[in-house]
Amino acid sequence: MITYIIRRLIGAVIMLVIVSIxxxxxxxxxxxxxxxxxxxxxSRYAGRTATAETQHLIAQRLGFYDPMPVQYxxxxxxxxVGAEYDTGTSVEKCPAPCFGYSYLTQQxxxxxxxxxxxxxxxxxxxxxxIWVIAGVATGVISALRRRxxxxxxxMGIALAGVSMPVFFTGMISLVFFSYYLGWTVPGGTxxxxxxxxxxxxxxxxxxxxxLAFLFAAGYARLTRAGMLExxxxxxxxTARAKGLPERTVVVKHGLRAALTPIVTxxxxxxxxxxxGAVLTESTFSLNGLGKYAIEAIVSNDLPKVMGVTLxxxxxxxxxxxxxxxxxxxxxxxxxLA
Amino acid sequence: MTAPLDVSGSAPETPPESVLEGxxxxxxxxxxxxxxxxxxLKRDKVAMAGAGIVILLILMAIFAPAIVxxxxxxxxxxxxxLTDPNTGVPIGAFGGMSWDFLFGLExxxxxxxxSRVVYGARISLLIAFLATLVSVVIGTLxxxxxxxxxxxxxxLIGRTMDxxxxxxxxxxxxxxxxxxxxxxFGLTGDSLRIALLVFIIGxxxxxxxxxxxxxxxxxxxxxxxxxxxxxxxxxxPHIIFRELLPNLMAPILIYxxxxxxxxxxxESALSFLGVGVRPxxxxxxxxxxxxxxxxxxxxxxxxxxxxxxxxxxxxxxxGDGLRDAFDPRTx
Numbered sequence: 001m002i003t004y005i006i007r008r009l010i011g012a013v014i015m016l017v018i019v020s021i022x023x024x025x026x027x028x029x030x031x032x033x034x035x036x037x038x039x040x041x042x043s044r045y046a047g048r049t050a051t052a053e054t055q056h057l058i059a060q061r062l063g064f065y066d067p068m069p070v071q072y073x074x075x076x077x078x079x080x081v082g083a084e085y086d087t088g089t090s091v092e093k094c095p096a097p098c099f100g101y102s103y104l105t106q107q108x109x110x111x112x113x114x115x116x117x118x119x120x121x122x123x124x125x126x127x128x129x130i131w132v133i134a135g136v137a138t139g140v141i142s143a144l145r146r147r148x149x150x151x152x153x154x155m156g157i158a159l160a161g162v163s164m165p166v167f168f169t170g171m172i173s174l175v176f177f178s179y180y181l182g183w184t185v186p187g188g189t190x191x192x193x194x195x196x197x198x199x200x201x202x203x204x205x206x207x208x209x210x211l212a213f214l215f216a217a218g219y220a221r222l223t224r225a226g227m228l229e230x231x232x233x234x235x236x237x238t239a240r241a242k243g244l245p246e247r248t249v250v251v252k253h254g255l256r257a258a259l260t261p262i263v264t265x266x267x268x269x270x271x272x273x274x275x276g277a278v279l280t281e282s283t284f285s286l287n288g289l290g291k292y293a294i295e296a297i298v299s300n301d302l303p304k305v306m307g308v309t310l311x312x313x314x315x316x317x318x319x320x321x322x323x324x325x326x327x328x329x330x331x332x333x334x335x336l337a
Numbered sequence: 338m339t340a341p342l343d344v345s346g347s348a349p350e351t352p353p354e355s356v357l358e359g360x361x362x363x364x365x366x367x368x369x370x371x372x373x374x375x376x377x378l379k380r381d382k383v384a385m386a387g388a389g390i391v392i393l394l395i396l397m398a399i400f401a402p403a404i405v406x407x408x409x410x411x412x413x414x415x416x417x418x419l420t421d422p423n424t425g426v427p428i429g430a431f432g433g434m435s436w437d438f439l440f441g442l443e444x445x446x447x448x449x450x451x452s453r454v455v456y457g458a459r460i461s462l463l464i465a466f467l468a469t470l471v472s473v474v475i476g477t478l479x480x481x482x483x484x485x486x487x488x489x490x491x492x493l494i495g496r497t498m499d500x501x502x503x504x505x506x507x508x509x510x511x512x513x514x515x516x517x518x519x520x521x522f523g524l525t526g527d528s529l530r531i532a533l534l535v536f537i538i539g540x541x542x543x544x545x546x547x548x549x550x551x552x553x554x555x556x557x558x559x560x561x562x563x564x565x566x567x568x569x570x571x572x573x574p575h576i577i578f579r580e581l582l583p584n585l586m587a588p589i590l591i592y593x594x595x596x597x598x599x600x601x602x603x604e605s606a607l608s609f610l611g612v613g614v615r616p617x618x619x620x621x622x623x624x625x626x627x628x629x630x631x632x633x634x635x636x637x638x639x640x641x642x643x644x645x646x647x648x649x650x651x652x653x654x655x656g657d658g659l660r661d662a663f664d665p666r667t668x
Contacts, residue, residue, distance in 0.1 A: 018500055159657070163650040165602050167609050168625060168642040175632050268502060278507045279606055283629075293508045294610060305512050309504070316503040 001328060008324045012317050019313040020079070024072050027306045038064035099310070100303040109307040112292065117311075119190055120288035122200065123207055123280065124273040130212035131219060132266065138216070139223025140255060143231065154220060161217025170210045170283035177206060187285045207284045211277060215269065219262065226258035233257070260330055263323055271319030275312020370587065374662040384658020390651035398458040409452035412619050426634065440640045444631045453619040454644050460613075460620045461648065464534050465600040471539025472600075473593045476546030477585070481577055483547070484554025495551075498544035506541045507606065513537055514612040530614045538603050546592050553588050557581055587663045594656035598649040605645050621645050 032041075039052065042059035059065060063074060077083065078098035094101070099109040138158070142151040178184045184206045191199040230236065231254050239249045276290025285291075289308050296304030368376075378384055397404060405412065426444055440450035483494035514533055557563065558581075566580050607613040608622025616623055621641040628638035 015499065015503065018496075019503065022500065022504075159653055160646075160650065163598065163653055164646050165605055165609070165622075165625075165642075167606070168638070168645065171625070171629065171632065171638055172635070172642070175635055175638075179632065271503070276508065278511075278610070282610065290508070294511065297508075297511050297612075305508065309508055309512075312508070313503050320499075320503070 004328060005325065008321060012321045015317045015320075016314065019317065020076060020310065021072070023306060023310050023313070024075050027302055028071060028075075029068060032068075099307040102304055103301045104299060109303050112304070113289065113307050113311055116287060116289045116292045117274070118192065119286050120274060120276055120281070120290065122190075122193060122204055123211065123277055123286060123288060124270065126201070126204055126208040127211040127215070127277075128266075128270055128273070130208055131215035134212065135216035135219025136223050136255075136259075136262065138220040140227055140250070142220065142224045143227030144250065146228065151224075155224070158217040158220045161213050162221070164214070166210060166214050166279050167283045169213065170207070170280060173206055173210055174284065187283070190286055207280055207286060210284075211280045219266075222262055222265065223258060226261060227254060230254050230257040256330060260327070263326055263330060267319040267323030268316065271316030272312060274315040274319075276308060370663070374587070374659075378658055378662040381658045381662065384655050384662070387651040387654030387658065390647065391655055394458055394648055394651065395462060397455060398462045401452075401455050401459055404455055405449075405452040409455070410449040412448065412452040412456045413617055441636050443627070444634060444637060450624075450637070450640055453624060454621070454640050456619045457621040457624065457641060457644060458648070460531070460608075460618065461601050461604055461645075464531060464538065464604045464614075465597050467531075467535040468538035468542070468600045468604075469593055469596045471535060472542040472546055472596060473589060475540070475543035477550050477582075477589055479543065480547040480550025481554050481581055481585070484551040485558055485573065485577055485581065487555075491551075494547070498547055501541065501544045510537045510541060510603075510607060511610060511612050514607065527614055527618050534604060534607065534613060538600050538607075542596060542600065542603075546589070546596065549588055549592055550585060553585055554581060557584055591656065591660045591663060594652065594659055598652035598656070601645065601649050601652070 038059040039055040041064055042055045042062060063071060066074075074083065078094065078096070078100070080096060082096035083094045083098045094108055095110075097110055099113065101108055102112075138154050142154050145151050174187055178186050185203050189203045191203045193200040231250075236249060236253055239253045240246075244253075274289075276288055276293055278290035278294060280286070281288040281290040282294060289311070293305055293308040296302075296308070440454060442448065443450055443453070479494050479498075483491045514530075514537060563576060563580055566576050571580070604613060605620070605622035605625070608620040609626045611623075611626060613622055614620050621644050624641035625638055625645075628634075628641070631637050
């Protein structure tokens with residue numbers, strides 16, 4: 001068990017290193033390979049009107065002339081312990097984790113990321129609670145009452161759910177529930193949890209349900225397939241033959257085994273979601289990480305895009321790590337391995 | 338003395354089937370897995386309906402100019418005279434729906450929604466099919482190689498897949514599409530955008546197929562026929578291409594069919610966010626993005642939205658049916 005955890009931890013750290021290399025390569029190395037010069041990269045900070053001399057100065061200050069491994073080392077150092085930039089008149093400190101400065105506003109990216117992740121977290125956690133409960137419960141009932149009316153209806157709705165783009169369902173529900181019925185707030189409303197928890201939930205209920213519907217549909221289909229498979233296993237017959245109550249057989253023997261693949265996928269889905277629900281946030285005009293990334297891409301503000309990408313990858317790695325540890329709880333075979 | 342297993346000398350004069358042949362009037366022949374699956378699939382009405390709609394949609398995309406010539410107006414033609422000059426709202430009930438404009442008109446410039454939806458099928462299906470092809474080729478190759486060789490090859494490919502799955506693909510795809518200039522790789526305009534989208538969607542989706550194929554290969558590798566081929570001196574290219582791949586055709590076919598709808602959704606998402614094929618070429622996602630500004634006119638959103646929904650649903654129904662036909666346990 002201890003070796004298993006240590007192995008997983010080392011694996012997660014290696015993943016993070018690789019992810020940081022890949023991200024650095026895409027945003028700093030690839031532009032250079034395609035033909036960007038240190039000056040042209042520095043001009044992004046200086047603005048289009050800057051003279052060649054200013055560009056050269058900025059490129060030098062940001063270390064764009066150094067060899068690539070040195071630049072990568074500085075990039076990682078900035079993430080871990082922070083960085084210092086000499087602006088000419090004074091020394092600017094970018095505290096750890098330093099994700100760099102925006103091309104447009106010259107402000108550090110990290111405080112923005114922290115700020116935006118509040119919205120994305122609120123959206124993701126609420127939706128995840130709804131979709132896991134709804135999806136898994138529907139899948140289990142469908143599998144137990146296979147070919148019943150409930151099963152057919154639920155699987156029909158689930159199939160429709162995975163077949164609709166979230167921006168379409170979001171738009172329709174926004175028009176219907178907010179514009180025509182007036183039950184929910186219009187898009188773009190967000191009240192922070194610390195301000196008013198009730199208003200927080202009220203402002204997010206529509207995005208939650210819309211996003212959760214999409215995922216719940218997929219999870220219901222997965223859970224049903226998994227349950228059908230495990231409920232045919234020999235150990236289920238053994239459990240029944242022992243005279244265990246049906247409830248125990250279903251929950252402790254059937255569902256527990258069927259949950260393993262679902263936990264894996266949940267880790268991935270949830271990690272990616274925390275990095276920004278791009279489509280949902282755009283549809284409901286929520287100022288989360290996803291919308292931040294889109295805005296940054298439109299204005300060609302690469303440090304922001306890089307920040308979101310890297311942060312998302314970190315979330316996924318952490319979520320996967322937690323999933324691996326949960327495995328040890330859900331699946332006894334892991335503990336023995 | 339004859340060995341008990343040596344039947345060459347005492348083979349029966351008539352094969353046992355002939356007895357049954359006389360009784361049932363029908364000869365018994367061996368059926369391949371594909372034939373069994375096909376007979377199951379034929380009986381699955383829902384899956385066949387999905388397949389029927391898919392074929393209709395493909396025909397619609399191919400014959401879009403003819404259909405639009407017959408029932409609509411050219412997709413780029415403006416009909417500003419048919420919209421209210423002040424609000425941009427089409428004149429007439431339900432967004433100007435009539436026999437002349439089956440799905441009504443676009444607000445403001447009054448383009449024919451019907452012909453734009455019909456033409457939108459071309460972009461969606463073309464990109465989804467080609468991107469799926471890219472994913473399937475990369476995914477199958479990587480999956481088979483990882484599963485067959487195992488060891489450090491498997492670890493390397495497996496880790497690569499993990500990294501792909503850990504990245505925010507949508508943000509990445511958007512950043513990449515947005516960063517490419519209007520002219521690159523000797524292509525311009527729509528053909529450049531289509532090539533770019535096919536490559537990006539296809540390239541980012543291969544780990545899904547790769548994982549499945551790897552798993553299937555792991556179990557196939559241990560089967561007797563692979564041992565037999567190896568003991569006859571077959572080298573790995575022969576085993577992979579002649580022994581393993583034919584046996585992997587079923588999962589490849591199933592997951593390719595199920596990948597097409599998710600690629601259609603991916604393409605429509607990119608178009609919705611404004612990084613797909615550029616306007617004025619009609620795309621379903623792009624039409625939905627336009628509809629956001631006119632959300633009080635639901636017809637504008639419903640037709641492209643339903644087009645995506647029906648297309649994706651039909652592919653999913655057919656893909657599910659296909660999977661059940663090959664493996665009916667989880668029905």
